[in-house]
Amino acid sequence: MVASSYDFVIVGAGIVGLTVASELRHHHPRAHIAILDKEAMPGMHASGRNSGVLHSGIYYSSDTLKARVCAEGGRRMIEFAKEEKIPYSQCGKLILATAEEQLPTIEKLLDNAKENRIPAERIDQQQLSEIEPFAAKGPAAIYCPTTTVIDSLAVVKRLREKLEQQGVTFLFHTKVLRRTQKNEIETTRGAVRFDFLYNCAGAYADRIAGIFGLAKDYALVPFKGIYWKLNETATPKIRANIYPVPDVSLPFLGVHLTRVISGDVYVGPTAIPALGRENYGKIKGIKASEAIGIGVRLTNMYLRNKNHFRKMAHREMAKYRKRNFLFAARELLPSLNSEDMVSTPKAGIRPQLVNIKTGKLKMDYILEKTDNSLHVLNAISPAFTSSFAFAERIVEESRVV
Numbered sequence: 211m212v213a214s215s216y217d218f219v220i221v222g223a224g225i226v227g228l229t230v231a232s233e234l235r236h237h238h239p240r241a242h243i244a245i246l247d248k249e250a251m252p253g254m255h256a257s258g259r260n261s262g263v264l265h266s267g268i269y270y271s272s273d274t275l276k277a278r279v280c281a282e283g284g285r286r287m288i289e290f291a292k293e294e295k296i297p298y299s300q301c302g303k304l305i306l307a308t309a310e311e312q313l314p315t316i317e318k319l320l321d322n323a324k325e326n327r328i329p330a331e332r333i334d335q336q337q338l339s340e341i342e343p344f345a346a347k348g349p350a351a352i353y354c355p356t357t358t359v360i361d362s363l364a365v366v367k368r369l370r371e372k373l374e375q376q377g378v379t380f381l382f383h384t385k386v387l388r389r390t391q392k393n394e395i396e397t398t399r400g401a402v403r404f405d406f407l408y409n410c411a412g413a414y415a416d417r418i419a420g421i422f423g424l425a426k427d428y429a430l431v432p433f434k435g436i437y438w439k440l441n442e443t444a445t446p447k448i449r450a451n452i453y454p455v456p457d458v459s460l461p462f463l464g465v466h467l468t469r470v471i472s473g474d475v476y477v478g479p480t481a482i483p484a485l486g487r488e489n490y491g492k493i494k495g496i497k498a499s500e501a502i503g504i505g506v507r508l509t510n511m512y513l514r515n516k517n518h519f520r521k522m523a524h525r526e527m528a529k530y531r532k533r534n535f536l537f538a539a540r541e542l543l544p545s546l547n548s549e550d551m552v553s554t555p556k557a558g559i560r561p562q563l564v565n566i567k568t569g570k571l572k573m574d575y576i577l578e579k580t581d582n583s584l585h586v587l588n589a590i591s592p593a594f595t596s597s598f599a600f601a602e603r604i605v606e607e608s609r610v611v
């Protein structure tokens with residue numbers, strides 16, 4: 211069979227792959243561009259299973275790639291949503307300290323905001339009550355007015371339509387298996403040749419990088435994010451977004467309350483160590499072949515206890531029980547009762563890279579490349595928010611423009 215051949219091949223039709231295609235099309239109006247995905251449509255994994263929050267960027271130190279692309283990415287996604295009439299709401303967000311020991315982190319977040327020029331202010335109890343009347347009253351709170359919620363899947367769908375109109379080829383049900391020649395990969399639907407390949411494969415990006423001889427310093431560990439939803443009685447208690455003060459040594463933001471575009475309020479997500487890259491259910495999505503490797507990595511991390519992994523794992527695993535989940539949510543919304551929270555099937559996986567030598571979780575995005583490929587590793591939160599600005603960096607970095 212003759213291999214199909216393209217100037218640019220992108221592996222992964224999540225938000226990163228789609229925005230990279232859009233950026234390439236902008237610079238190369240006549241190039242042959244193909245996006246390959248093993249699924250039947252775009253956004254079947256992290257990009258269609260997230261909280262749908264466009265983050266302000268306050269969590270990231272100014273020396274990180276995340277800081278450089280988050281706020282700008284968010285602005286560009288809002289522009290896209292405006293142009294394409296995609297529902298979004300710039301509703302703002304509260305970050306609530308619930309204990310005195312979180313005050314240094316509050317100061318650190320305000321410093322980040324200043325350095326990254328992100329609108330954010332420390333507010334008093336009176337302002338807090340006006341913004342979110344039912345929120346817990348702790349020792350400090352920050353208000354971020356630019357935080358926005360958006361319909362993530364609507365963004366992904368519209369991007370696909372636009373790219374198709376611009377002549378980008380989508381090859382679905384096409385899983386990349388191996389590299390057969392320097393510029394050729396074998397997929398479940400035959401060979402595909404490329405001049406340049408972008409690996410935007412999310413939870414499998416380390417594997418694709420591996421077939422190019424890269425990502426040698428890292429191992430991937432999946433963390434599961436599950437959500438509950440508030441019932442009709444409790445939903446009016448939340449106007450927009452209430453987040454806890456995060457542990458800045460971890461890449462997770464903690465269980466939060468978010469009023470999404472539909473008006474529903476979700477509580478979550480967790481960051482429970484999982485045994486599969488697609489382990490969305492309790493045991494569904496666990497494959498024996500990968501579970502053993504992941505189990506060994508998790509045990510190793512537990513024993514080395516970097517990033518306070520042991521404490522974090524215990525705390526997160528406990529959230530499989532509703533009682534413990536409720537306990538975390540009550541820190542932010544004290545009047546919440548067990549019957550206010552209803553279960554939902556909403557779940558996502560954060561494919562988190564760990565440095566094999568140090569045992570530490572990687573906090574920032576990572577780009578690795580060869581002369582004919584670029585690999586987006588660790589595209590964890592806020593990669594959805596960052597995507598348009600991140601894609602510009604990715605294409606710049608590949609030196610094809």
Ligand SMILES: Cc1cc2nc3c(=O)[nH]c(=O)nc-3n(C[C@H](O)[C@H](O)[C@H](O)COP(=O)(O)OP(=O)(O)OC[C@H]3O[C@@H](n4cnc5c(N)ncnc54)[C@H](O)[C@@H]3O)c2cc1C
Nearest residue numbers: 222224225226248256257260261263386412435558593595
């Ligand atoms: C629970 C949760 C909540 C989050 N909340 C937010 C938030 O509020 N705001 C925010 O900015 N970010 C959030 N994120 C992070 C954000 O969703 C991700 O960073 C982003 O979606 C990553 O996009 P991606 O394109 O890299 O990956 P994905 O969307 O996972 O896309 C990767 C694609 O590659 C395909 N693929 C994989 N392997 C192969 C292969 N071998 N061959 C062919 N195709 C392949 C997959 O099918 C998939 O479609 C959240 C993530 C989770 C899990």
